[in-house]
Amino acid sequence: MVPVALPGEPLRYEAAGAGHHHHFLCRGCGRAFELPGCRLEADLDLPPGFSAEDHEVVVYGRCPDCA
């Protein structure tokens, strides 16, 4: 298990080796969801000489139960 720190959330633990993914925090019920997959770095337009190694993204919104 690996610790996952989300802003405003108690520390969560997830299975290691799940691969890179993002999290979705529902503002309605406060639950955190895993968002599989990521194309962010492929879409980044970094200036010359920069290379991305990692990033963290938290998406805020409403889950289907709260929409």
Ligand SMILES: [Zn+2]
């Ligand atoms: Zn919700």
Ligand SMILES: [Zn+2]
């Ligand atoms: Zn990503």
